[in-house]
Amino acid sequence: MENQSSLNELLGINTPEYKTFLVAGPCSVESEEQVMETAKGLAECKVNVLRGGVWKPRTRPGSFEGLGMEALKWLKQAGDAVNLPVAVEVANAEHVEMCLKLDIDVLWIGARTTTNPFSVQTLADSLKGVDKPIMIKNPISPDVELWIGAIERIRNAGISKIVAIHRGFASHKKSAFRNIPNWRIPIELKREMGDIPIICDPSHICGNRDLLLTVSQEAIDLLFNGLMIEVHTDPDKALSDSKQQLTPTGYKDLVDSLKVKKRFSDDKEFFEHINDLRKDIDKLDNDLIDLLANRMNIARQIGSYKRLADVANYQPDRWDEIIRSRTKTAADKNLSENFMLRVYQLIHEESLRQQEPGMPG
Numbered sequence: 071m072e073n074q075s076s077l078n079e080l081l082g083i084n085t086p087e088y089k090t091f092l093v094a095g096p097c098s099v100e101s102e103e104q105v106m107e108t109a110k111g112l113a114e115c116k117v118n119v120l121r122g123g124v125w126k127p128r129t130r131p132g133s134f135e136g137l138g139m140e141a142l143k144w145l146k147q148a149g150d151a152v153n154l155p156v157a158v159e160v161a162n163a164e165h166v167e168m169c170l171k172l173d174i175d176v177l178w179i180g181a182r183t184t185t186n187p188f189s190v191q192t193l194a195d196s197l198k199g200v201d202k203p204i205m206i207k208n209p210i211s212p213d214v215e216l217w218i219g220a221i222e223r224i225r226n227a228g229i230s231k232i233v234a235i236h237r238g239f240a241s242h243k244k245s246a247f248r249n250i251p252n253w254r255i256p257i258e259l260k261r262e263m264g265d266i267p268i269i270c271d272p273s274h275i276c277g278n279r280d281l282l283l284t285v286s287q288e289a290i291d292l293l294f295n296g297l298m299i300e301v302h303t304d305p306d307k308a309l310s311d312s313k314q315q316l317t318p319t320g321y322k323d324l325v326d327s328l329k330v331k332k333r334f335s336d337d338k339e340f341f342e343h344i345n346d347l348r349k350d351i352d353k354l355d356n357d358l359i360d361l362l363a364n365r366m367n368i369a370r371q372i373g374s375y376k377r378l379a380d381v382a383n384y385q386p387d388r389w390d391e392i393i394r395s396r397t398k399t400a401a402d403k404n405l406s407e408n409f410m411l412r413v414y415q416l417i418h419e420e421s422l423r424q425q426e427p428g429m430p431g
């Protein structure tokens with residue numbers, strides 16, 4: 071992800087410039103004091119925008135759903151007190167209208183809303199003629215097209231200041247993350263929409279404080295343009311997302327520990343080393359492609375014998391055996407079993423496709 075020279079400038083935000091664009095604040099605005107105290111704590115740290123949720127999209131009814139318009143006023147008031155622009159999540163036209171009434175600086179579309187094109191279109195219609203930065207979180211599922219579609223709907227409404235937010239993806243798999251980062255999806259978004267800056271929301275990826283620094287650093291290393299981090303004066307008592315919020319001090323420590331690396335180096339020795347090694351990689355990649363082509367060729371021959379003998383292409387016992395033996399061989403060579411599993415799943419899927427004449431690629 072190319073480092074934007076200045077996200078502040080692009081978004082028309084008048085706060086000091088840091089190497090990383092920083093959005094921070096509570097998951098939910100809970101009271102006038104809570105948001106004011108958090109804002110004052112954050113004013114001592116590096117931060118560009120104060121965030122706070124006032125309409126909370128909760129998975130189950132009965133959880134804290136935000137305090138609406140009243141909380142929006144407290145958020146704006148806290149931002150004004152410390153000279154920070156404020157950002158809030160909007161999910162429908164009524165929310166947009168209330169934000170415009172209070173001149174909220176930045177609006178964002180949450181993951182659950184991005185998932186639904188009808189909702190995004192309603193929001194886009196309500197934003198026509200509005201000159202405010204709009205941040206668009208990825209949809210709940212790892213579907214880059216749905217994310218791109220939401221960005222296009224907002225852009226087609228005439229909004230020019232758009233930022234994407236990567237907040238991870240829900241998964242049925244057991245994981246250390248609340249929402250699996252699946253970095254290839256934001257990388258794919260960047261490839262398709264190179265002009266859209268992307269920031270990362272490690273709070274909703276992690277779901278707990280322990281992994282926050284690792285994930286934030288990973289995002290910085292992948293050249294994300296900024297971070298959105300949840301900060302609360304008393305996280306353990308927070309009414310939503312208490313496990314993942316940081317105190318302002320915790321936030322300061324995290325931001326101070328981040329290392330922003332350079333994009334390039336023109337050091338001659340570095341360049342020579344890298345170039346030599348890249349030549350080796352190029353050669354190995356050619357070999358890999360040859361090997362894969364040979365393997366597919368053999369898979370097709372097996373397919374013809376199966377067809378002649380009227381035997382099913384999918385052979386579960388053989389497939390189990392391949393997975394077992396290949397992941398073991400890989401582990402012996404210090405390769406991750408999970409990585410090898412994913413590689414072989416792709417190879418197997420392609421082999422089956424090649425054995426089924428007429429299956430589109």
Ligand code: PEP
Pocket residue numbers: 097123127159179180181182207237274
């Ligand atoms: C939030 O930012 O508080 C939030 C609800 O996030 P998401 O839409 O990513 O779940």
Ligand code: MN
Pocket residue numbers: 097098300310311
């Ligand atoms: Mn939250």
